[in-house]
Each structure stands twice: as structure tokens, then as C-alpha cells.
Amino acid sequence: MTACLILFLIVLGINLLPAFGPPTWSIIVLYGLTTDLPVALIVFIGALAAALGRLLLAWGFRFLKDYLPAKQKRNLEAAKKVVEDRPKSAIFGLALFALSPLPSAQLFEAAGLAGIRLGKFTAAFFVGRLVSYSIYAATAGVIRKSSLGDVFTERLTSPWGIAMQIGMIILLAALAQIDWSRFLRSDNDPRSSA
Template identity: 45%
Template sequence: MTTAAWHYLTVLLVVFLINLLPAFAPPTWVVLVLFKLNWHLNPAALVVLGATASAGGRFCLASATGRLRGRLSPKRRESLETLKDYLTGHRGRSVLGLALFMVSPLPSAQLFEAAGLLAAPLLPVTAVFFAGRLISYSLYIGAATVAEHSLGPTLVSTLTSPAGIIVQVLLVLAVVLLAAVDWTKLIKRGGAAPPHRPESDRSGTRA
């Protein structure tokens, strides 16, 4: 295997692994830019590999988080099911949710953890995320190619930013609250009755 092939394989593995982390991982675009600056890899290949590995890692993270639903009480599971029905039962809310995965500036780990807890359909969510990352990584790597010699301080400040760390902590707390809030009661209080689910679904939720 050639040196270039090993470099691309390393990119694929590293990006996949950091996207498995539930919090406090470096931004993927920073990692890709560092690979670009140090190994002078093909920008197009780097974008495609980065988006693929990132989407794969986030899909696995959401799937693993979804397994935690079984450890929740029946009441908590039914509450999360009510929230999922509320978010997916209206076209506008569904489109907004998908747009959040595509263009949100927030760290995506917690978005996928929330999707996993809600048992949201992960394939369309991941596909939209992949498309968004193709665009954003193209912009970042394109900028890195143009301004190669002035990016060092910018990347260091991105990795060590106190504001970025605070945002990560707040988003982790938000995921915890997602499972703690009684969404059934909250949605009913807000005047939106949760969509009717067949009795078989309800009994399955309580199992």
C-alpha cells in the first residue's frame, strides 16, 4: 500500500473515531484542515472521505445512544415517544429538524444523541447531515488551501476556546434534560395533543 493510501486510510479512521465521541471531540473540519496542511492531500478526496466517516461515526453514536432507551423507565420512554410523535407529526417541524442537522452551527454529537434517544429515523437524518458536511468541509478545506500559512493560530484557538467548551457542556446537559422532562405533560399543557398511536404501539413502549 502506498504512503498516500495509508494517509487517506488514517483520515477515514481518525474522523470516524472522533465522531463516535459523545462530547468534547475536536471539530471534524479542524482535523481535516490539519491533514490537508500536513500531508497535502487531494482536497476533493479529503472532503468526501471526511463527510463519509463523519456521517458513519454519528450514525453509530446515535444508534448506541438509542440503546439507552431500554434502561429508562416506561414513563420516560413514553415521554420520549410523545416528543418524537410531536416533532415528526407535522411536516414543517420535520423539515426544520432535518435542516438543523444540515446547517446547524452547533456541535452535531448532541443532535445525534437526541435523535437516538427519540428513536428518530436515522438514515434520512444521516443522509442530510452527510450532504451538509460535503458543503461545509468543501468551504473549510478550500479556505485552507488559499490561506495555508495563516491558519495555525486560528486552529489552535478553535480547539482551546472556552466558549466552545461551555457550549459542549450545555448541550450535554440538554441531552440529559431531554430524557428527564415529562414531554407528555408539557406538550398537552402547550395545547398540542400528541398524535394518537395504536394501542399495540403503546403496549410495546411500556414493555
């Protein structure tokens, strides 16, 4: 029971980080290799803690919206409308994103800033993480043949890993600069052809 609680708290803490946290899959694999917990339980606890951490991160970013300039607030409101007018596309996109190894912090930060409803968003993330963590846990044998320290270090300190984190932060900042209202205009709207 203690191992489950520790796993939950570690994964929750990592997923509360806005950037530069170690990948959660590495914790899932580490636990799979070093504990007697069933893989299915590790995957479930990991996905649940990751989803809760990202949900809390998004809620925290909602408070930052008040400090943004008016133009960025308008752009974020329009982004929210784009997502909420196409909920199936947004949930499908999130589920695909959740299956990938890409960092998800900035996606939840953007959702929080935009004020997007987070229930279905987080549920899709949870399901995607259940699938992706299951794949990582099932392939843990590959990591047994290498040094876990090397995996952690390479992931966090490689130029590619650092560049990806910086790029995601820049994309998050760019999100608020986009005039999302132009995506809401219909084909019959004369402003859409301008």
C-alpha cells in the same frame, strides 16, 4: 490509499465521541494542508466518516434508553412522534444544523435515545457536512497564516468551547424531561388549551 484510510478512521473515531472531540473541520483543514490528496476526496471521505460515526453513536445511545425512567421514555417517544409527524421540517432543520459549526454529537445522541429512524436523518447530515466541509477546505488558506496548534487548543480549551459542550449535554438531558406529547395535541383537542 493509506492517507485516505487514516483520514477515514480519524474522522470516524472523532465522530463516535459523545462530547469534547476536536471539530472534524479542523481535521479536514489539516489534511488539506499536509497531504497531496485532492480536496474533493478529503471532503467526501470526511463527510462519509462523520456521518457513519454519528450514525453509530446514535445506535449506541439506543441501548441506553432501557436504563431511563419510565417518564423519560414516554417523553422521548413523544419527541420521536413529533419528529416523525413532521419529517420534512426535521430533515430541513438537520440540514441547516449540519451546515453550522455547532457540535452534532448531542443531536445524534438525542435521536438515538428517542429511537428516531436514522436513514434520512443521517443522509441529510451527510449532505450538510459535504457543503460545510467544502467551505472549510476552501478557506484553509486563512489557517495557513495562523498556528494550527492554537486553533485546536483554542477550540477545545476556550471557556466558550467548554461551555458549549456542557450546554449541549444539559440540553440532551433536558430533552428527556420535556412532555413532548403536548406538541402532538391538535387545536381541536380540549387538552391543548389547558
